[in-house]
Amino acid sequence: MATKLKNLTFLFLTALLISANSASIGNAQKTSAMQTFAEDTHSYSNPQAVRVTAVDLDWNVLFDKKILQGTAILSFGRTSKEKNAPLILDTRDLKIAKVEASSDDGKSYKTTKFNIGVADKILGAPLTIQLPANANRVRIAYSTNPNASGLQWLEPSQTAGKKTPFMFSQAQAIHARSFIPLQDSPQVRVTYTAHVRTPKNLLAVMSAEGNSQDSARTGDYTFKMPHPIPPYLIAVAVGDLQFRSLGNRTGVYTEPSMIERSASELSDTEKMVEATEKIYGAYRWGRYDLLVLPPSFPFGGMENPMLTFATPTILAGDKSLVSLVAHELAHSWSGNLVTNATWRDFWLNEGFTTYLERRIIEAVYGQPRREMEAALGRRTLEEELAVFEERDEILHVDLKGRDPDEGFTQVPYEKGALFLRHLEETVGREKFDKFVRGYFDAHAFQSITTETFVNYLNKNLLDANPNSVSRADVDEWIYKAGLPKNAPQPKSDAFGKVETQAQSWLRNDITASGIKASAWTTQEWLHFLTSLPNNLGTGKMAELDRAFNLSKIGNSEIAFQWLMMSIKNNYVQAFPRLKEFLTTIGRRKFVRPLFEELAKTPAGKELAAAIYTKARPGYHPITVSSVDEILKWKTR
Ligand code: BES
Ligand code: ZN
Numbered sequence: 284m285a286t287k288l289k290n291l292t293f294l295f296l297t298a299l300l301i302s303a304n305s306a307s308i309g310n311a312q313k314t315s316a317m318q319t320f321a322e323d324t325h326s327y328s329n330p331q332a333v334r335v336t337a338v339d340l341d342w343n344v345l346f347d348k349k350i351l352q353g354t355a356i357l358s359f360g361r362t363s364k365e366k367n368a369p370l371i372l373d374t375r376d377l378k379i380a381k382v383e384a385s386s387d388d389g390k391s392y393k394t395t396k397f398n399i400g401v402a403d404k405i406l407g408a409p410l411t412i413q414l415p416a417n418a419n420r421v422r423i424a425y426s427t428n429p430n431a432s433g434l435q436w437l438e439p440s441q442t443a444g445k446k447t448p449f450m451f452s453q454a455q456a457i458h459a460r461s462f463i464p465l466q467d468s469p470q471v472r473v474t475y476t477a478h479v480r481t482p483k484n485l486l487a488v489m490s491a492e493g494n495s496q497d498s499a500r501t502g503d504y505t506f507k508m509p510h511p512i513p514p515y516l517i518a519v520a521v522g523d524l525q526f527r528s529l530g531n532r533t534g535v536y537t538e539p540s541m542i543e544r545s546a547s548e549l550s551d552t553e554k555m556v557e558a559t560e561k562i563y564g565a566y567r568w569g570r571y572d573l574l575v576l577p578p579s580f581p582f583g584g585m586e587n588p589m590l591t592f593a594t595p596t597i598l599a600g601d602k603s604l605v606s607l608v609a610h611e612l613a614h615s616w617s618g619n620l621v622t623n624a625t626w627r628d629f630w631l632n633e634g635f636t637t638y639l640e641r642r643i644i645e646a647v648y649g650q651p652r653r654e655m656e657a658a659l660g661r662r663t664l665e666e667e668l669a670v671f672e673e674r675d676e677i678l679h680v681d682l683k684g685r686d687p688d689e690g691f692t693q694v695p696y697e698k699g700a701l702f703l704r705h706l707e708e709t710v711g712r713e714k715f716d717k718f719v720r721g722y723f724d725a726h727a728f729q730s731i732t733t734e735t736f737v738n739y740l741n742k743n744l745l746d747a748n749p750n751s752v753s754r755a756d757v758d759e760w761i762y763k764a765g766l767p768k769n770a771p772q773p774k775s776d777a778f779g780k781v782e783t784q785a786q787s788w789l790r791n792d793i794t795a796s797g798i799k800a801s802a803w804t805t806q807e808w809l810h811f812l813t814s815l816p817n818n819l820g821t822g823k824m825a826e827l828d829r830a831f832n833l834s835k836i837g838n839s840e841i842a843f844q845w846l847m848m849s850i851k852n853n854y855v856q857a858f859p860r861l862k863e864f865l866t867t868i869g870r871r872k873f874v875r876p877l878f879e880e881l882a883k884t885p886a887g888k889e890l891a892a893a894i895y896t897k898a899r900p901g902y903h904p905i906t907v908s909s910v911d912e913i914l915k916w917k918t919r
Contacts, residue, residue, distance in 0.1 A: 320362075321470055321624040321732050324683045325457050327400070327409035328466035332368035335359045335466045336511070340477040344487070344521050346448045349429035349436040355463050356389065356422045370414055370421060373460035373467035374399065375407030376428035382412055385420040392422050405686045407460050423464050433458030435579060435903045442522065442577050443538040443595075447485060449522035451576055451592065453585060453905065455515040456626055456687040465514050470624040470730040472511035479504045481521050488536055488574060490518040490587035496534065498526045508588065510568070511728050513622050518587035520574055529553055532566075537575035541595065545575045548598045551605060551647060555612055558646035559639070563616050564720050567727070571612060579869035581903040583607050586614030586636075594870050596839035603805035604840060606644050606656055613639035616723050622730040626687035630678040630761075631736055634699015635719075638707075641700065655806035657700075657773035662813060664697035668766060676764035678702070679733045688905065702760045704771045709751045710744060718744045733761060778810045785814045795823075795830035805838055812844040817851050824854040834860045843873045850880040850887065858890070866898045871906045874898075878913045888914070 320331040328335075339356040359370060379399065383392035395413055402408040412421055427434060437449040452462060460467040479487045483502035488494045493506035508517075527546045528534045530553025537545045552573065560566055573591045575598070584607045585592040591611040597604040617635035637660070645653035668676055675692060678699055682690050707715040722739060737757060745752060759767050781803070787793045803811070828834050833845045834857045846864060849857035865877060878895070881887035891914055899907060899916075910916065 319470070319624070319735075323468040323470065323625040325406060325626055325687050326466065326468035326471075327371055327373055327406065328468055328471065329368060329371040330362065330466055330468065330471045332361070332363045332365050333359050333370045333414070334362045335370075335372075335471055335473055338463065338465060338473045338475040338514075338517070340463065340475065340479075342477065342479050342519075344450060344479060344481045346436065346450070346482065349450075350426045351431075351434070351462055352426040354422055354424050355465070356420055357465065358389075358420050360419065366416070368414075370412045371466075372410040372412070372464045373407055373457070374410045374464045375402070375433075375458075375461040376431060377410075377461070377464055378426045378428070379410065379464065380424040380426070382424075383422045384412070384415055384418040385422070386415060386417040389420050389422075392420075395421070405684075406457070410464050425464060427462050430904065431458075431461040432904045432908075433461040437522075437577055437579065441579060441901055443540045444523050447482075447523045449520075449577055451520035451522075451574075451580070452518050453581060453592070453903070454517055455585060456629075456690075457515070458905075459514040459517055463514070463517065467514050468625070469513035469515060469622050472513055472622070472728065472730060474511050475506075475508045475517060477504075477506045477519070479506070479519065479521070484523070485521050486524040486536075487519065487521045488524060488590060489520075490516055490590050492569065492589065494526075494536070494570075494572060494590060496526055496528070498524065510588070512588055512619065513730060516586070516588050516619060518585070518590065518592060520576070520592070524574075526572075530556075532556070532570045534570070534572045535575060536572060536590075537595075538577075541575055541598075544598050544600075545573075545595075548600070548602055548605065549573060549575075549608060551602065552608055552612070554647055555609055555643050558643050559612060559616070561646070562642060562716055562720070563639070563723060566615060567620065568615055571615065573608065573611075578867055579901055579903050579906075581869055581871045581905040583870060583872060584611040586611040586618055588615070588619050596868060596870055596873070599805065599838045599840075601805070603838065606640055609643040609647070610636055610640040613643060620723055620728060621726040624730040624732045624735075626682050626690055627679055628731070628733045628736075629680070629687070629690050630695035630699040631731065631733060633695040634678065634703060637696045637700035638703040641704075651775065651777060652804075652806065654773045654775040655777060655804070655810070657704075658775050658778055659806060659809055659813075660693070660697045660700065661773055662810075664693040664701075664766070667693045673764035678761045688909075698760075698766060701766070701770050705760070705767075705769060706740075706744070706752055708771055710748050714744070714748070737761065775810075777804075777807055781807050781811050782814055785811055789815070795826040798830070800831065805841060808838075808841050809844055812841070812848060815848070817848075819848065819852050821852055821854050824849065824852050825856065828854075828856065833857075839868065839870075839873065843877070846877060847880055850877065853886075862894050865894050866901070869898075869902045869906050871903075871909055874902070874906055875909050875913065878910050882913055 335357045337358040342351045342353040382395055382397040384395040385392045397412045400409040433454050434452050439445050442449045481487050481502050487504040489506040491506040491508035523538055524536045525539045525542050526536050527542050533552045535545045535549050556566055556571055568589050570589050573593055575593050575595050578595050580594045583594050597607050613636045618632040623629050623632045641653050641657055784798050788798055836842050846861045878891055881891035
């Protein structure tokens with residue numbers, strides 16, 4: 284067995300080397316018709332030899348044990364002539380009870396040998412399954428670990444209703460392997476079905492067809508995703524959920540006490556779908572629903588197909604934070620239809636999506652709002668570029684040996700979006716829109732590398748427009764650090780006025796109550812606060828707070844900026860609000876910078892420790908791992 288495995292590892296590595304060598308002619312190698320293989324340093328799997336194409340799940344959702352228990356049936360095909368190659372899957376903390384193989388499409392199964400390799404902290408452990416000749420399916424009986432990195436199990440007290448427990452998944456980037464044994468690489472697209480059993484009073488929903496539209500509870504649910512999707516888009520949630528229609532093919536799920544607020548905040552969703560279709564072609568997934576989760580959800584939003592998962596912190600009451608919906612919806616084209624082949628190519632997902640998000644905002648809310656959001660985006664990008672190492676400023680980032688969650692910076696989002704805007708401004712909107720629409724059509728339901736994109740760009744846009752953007756420009760944007768000099772500069776008249784007000788107040792020409800802010804939007808407030816110097820001082824902080832009650836503000840984005848400033852200026856009057864914010868919201872984008880800022884001083888560290896002791900049990904594993912790192916937390 285040991286030598287056999289060694290040989291197989293050797294073959295596997297050889298395949299990787301072959302693919303690495305061919306990098307100069309394109310690191311995506313054809314393994315069979317339409318199936319390309321790109322080296323993915325974040326997966327142990329071997330799709331270049333055996334490729335999974337479908338996943339059938341059967342789960343019992345056991346809240347008392349905080350585990351999913353059941354089976355996963357994987358259908359696969361051989362993609363190389365190598366007849367003896369095993370099937371290699373990714374796993375993390377899974378308990379594998381039994382593995383069986385079938386050579387007759389699942390009519391009969393026989394137990395087969397498997398081996399779980401050494402677990403890596405970032406990647407988890409490979410599961411290598413020996414395959415009988417002609418095998419085309421395996422059935423794996425398994426259960427998850429209560430601490431699975433891709434699941435969060437909430438106590439009733441952590442929900443809005445406080446009466447029933449809640450569970451949700453978050454698979455991107457490489458957490459699907461913590462609740463399903465599979466080939467966890469975004470280039471391995473699969474269709475899936477699921478049979479989910481839950482307590483009778485709870486509703487299960489998934490990123491698939493089959494979500495109940497009358498909130499009917501049976502405790503027994505079936506789902507089907509007929510399109511091939513990357514594994515990081517498989518998603519499930521179970522809780523006391525209610526549905527409310529928002530339009531023809533749009534709706535929202537959330538806990539009953541959140542349904543009114545959610546439905547009114549998200550009432551423009553159908554309009555957004557229509558606006559996107561107008562520019563980029565038909566929405567190909569059937570329904571577009573949203574799930575508003577409890578506040579421990581670690582992200583703002585997650586573009587799970589047919590069912591975006593969202594943080595409740597976007598419910599500002601005035602639709603001012605719905606660009607998040609535009610963003611997750613845009614992924615239905617950029618990301619879910621055309622997907623990054625590996626996490627190096629993440630900017631293809633997020634850069635395109637941020638660009639599309641702004642186009643949707645422009646179409647639905649007008650150009651001034653788009654420019655404000657683009658300007659805020661560029662500023663946050665510049666703040667990061669000021670402190671980043673060069674290697675992290677590159678769109679085609681090298682994440683080898685690192686957690687792909689580290690690639691979650693403003694660079695793929697905002698630098699990527701600026702690059703696409705630069706292309707648009709150079710060739711003209713009409714031509715560029717046509718190009719992007721053609722790009723989505725040509726790569727629909729495929730996962731592609733940066734190189735494939737560049738080749739397509741050259742052939743379909745730049746060759747025909749030789750005086751627009753040069754190859755050297757494209758190269759600089761994608762493969763070099765920093766922001767090219769020709770980067771677009773968003774312009775907002777409204778922001779100009781905000782800056783004038785800020786300057787007058789800083790020069791003491793006017794008092795805080797003299798600032799004409801009564802009609803400011805969330806975006807103007809954010810621009811105002813981020814325009815102020817870091818060392819504003821407690822006197823000025825108190826003056827602002829008295830005039831505008833900022834320590835009490837409900838808008839999560841404004842509150843976050845205000846609390847960051849409060850830490851920087853040691854404005855202790857805001858610390859009770861800081862404590863409340865950090866113990867009720869687990870969104871990593873907010874939580875991480877606040878703890879980072881606190882950790883800069885000894886007193887701040889002490890406060891951080893006190894707050895984190897209280898907050899940590901409620902945070903999602905992904906947020907916990909980030910904050911543990913910042914505070915060098917040892918589980919005490
Ligand atoms: N796909 C991302 C979320 C993600 C990325 C999760 C990488 C895990 C790993 C999602 O589309 C996203 O970008 N969400 C943003 C909001 C958006 C408006 C920029 C977020 O969660 O903050
Ligand atoms: Zn995104």
